[in-house]
Amino acid sequence: MKPEDDQKLSQLLRQWEPGTEVPPRFRSSVWSQIAARQERRSFSILERLNAFFARPAYAGAAAALALLMSIGVAHQHAGHVVSERRAMAEGSYLNSISPLARVSADGATLAMNHGHE
Amino acid sequence: MNKGIICLIAILLTSVMAYCAYFGWATAKSPNDALEWLQAEYELSDEAMGKVSLAKASYLPECREMCRRLAEARKHLGIQSSSSTATTSEITEAYAAVNAIEEECIRMSLEHVFEVAAMMPASQGQRFRDRMVAALLQDRTGQHQRHSDMIQGGKP
Numbered sequence: 001m002k003p004e005d006d007q008k009l010s011q012l013l014r015q016w017e018p019g020t021e022v023p024p025r026f027r028s029s030v031w032s033q034i035a036a037r038q039e040r041r042s043f044s045i046l047e048r049l050n051a052f053f054a055r056p057a058y059a060g061a062a063a064a065l066a067l068l069m070s071i072g073v074a075h076q077h078a079g080h081v082v083s084e085r086r087a088m089a090e091g092s093y094l095n096s097i098s099p100l101a102r103v104s105a106d107g108a109t110l111a112m113n114h115g116h117e
Numbered sequence: 118m119n120k121g122i123i124c125l126i127a128i129l130l131t132s133v134m135a136y137c138a139y140f141g142w143a144t145a146k147s148p149n150d151a152l153e154w155l156q157a158e159y160e161l162s163d164e165a166m167g168k169v170s171l172a173k174a175s176y177l178p179e180c181r182e183m184c185r186r187l188a189e190a191r192k193h194l195g196i197q198s199s200s201s202t203a204t205t206s207e208i209t210e211a212y213a214a215v216n217a218i219e220e221e222c223i224r225m226s227l228e229h230v231f232e233v234a235a236m237m238p239a240s241q242g243q244r245f246r247d248r249m250v251a252a253l254l255q256d257r258t259g260q261h262q263r264h265s266d267m268i269q270g271g272k273p
Contacts, residue, residue: 046122053121053128063128070132071139078143085147089154094249096151097176097229099183099222100256103191 159241168236176229183222190215219257226253 023029053059095101148154152173156166194211201208230249234242 046119049125050119050121053124055121059121059124059128062125063131066128066132067135070136074136074139075143078140081144082147085144085149086154086158089148089151090158093151093155094252094256097173097180097249098226098253098256099180099187100219100226100253103184103188 159237159245161237161241165236165238169233172229172232172236176232179225180229183218183225187215187218187222190218223253223257 053062146157148157152166152170155161155169161169190211194208194215197205197208197211227250230246230253234246234249236242237245
């Protein structure tokens with residue numbers, strides 16, 4: 001493209017004006033529509049949940065699944081806690097009958113009362 | 118009316134309650150102290166448990182005295198080994214003294230274990246004896262290692 005063509009194009013563009021007129025308060029109307037759509041979208045998740053759990057079959061299945069999962073997790077957690085308590089109690093019993101386990105190896109610590117109660 | 122949302126909240130609440138109820142039930146019978154553990158683990162009757170408790174009560178003063186002697190002997194060994202850069206006759210004597218007391222402790226603990234095992238039903242007594250003897254001897258091996266490290270390192 002020649003420099004003269006470039007100047008002609010610039011001149012043409014300066015003279016050009018869009019034929020349609022923007023209605024009054026066009027910009028604020030667009031923004032209010034965007035805001036309204038966003039609001040509708042955030043409500044739609046709750047509405048979907050509401051619709052899903054309003055169906056007895058789905059709600060029953062979800063309840064059964066949730067109960068099974070909570071009991072399964074509780075079972076795992078309880079097993080861990082019980083075995084930990086058993087190990088601690090066994091260690092405590094061993095400490096209470098074995099001076100070797102109770103007196104620390106550095107010879108300075110006297111664990112005289114520990115476990116003798 | 119948000120019937121579905123109410124249903125969802127009810128499901129969540131029920132699940133939390135089920136978790137708490139199961140956890141509470143499953144951990145209710147776990148032992149809280151050493152004697153509770155002993156009774157539960159070896160299925161001891163209250164009568165047997167009474168005998169075990171009495172045997173332990175009569176064993177404790179002897180055990181306490183051994184703890185005191187052992188702690189003193191180990192302290193002496195620590196002092197000897199930290200004040201010397203080479204193995205001296207004092208260190209050897211202190212080490213021998215610790216060893217002798219530890220041997221006595223092991224013998225005393227084993228006697229108590231055998232006494233308690235005899236108060237249990239035969240199969241449980243056997244299981245208790247095997248477990249406790251293994252634990253006591255393992256403890257003894259650990260002590261030997263620590264003493265060797267102490268003397269080689271020249272520090273208590």
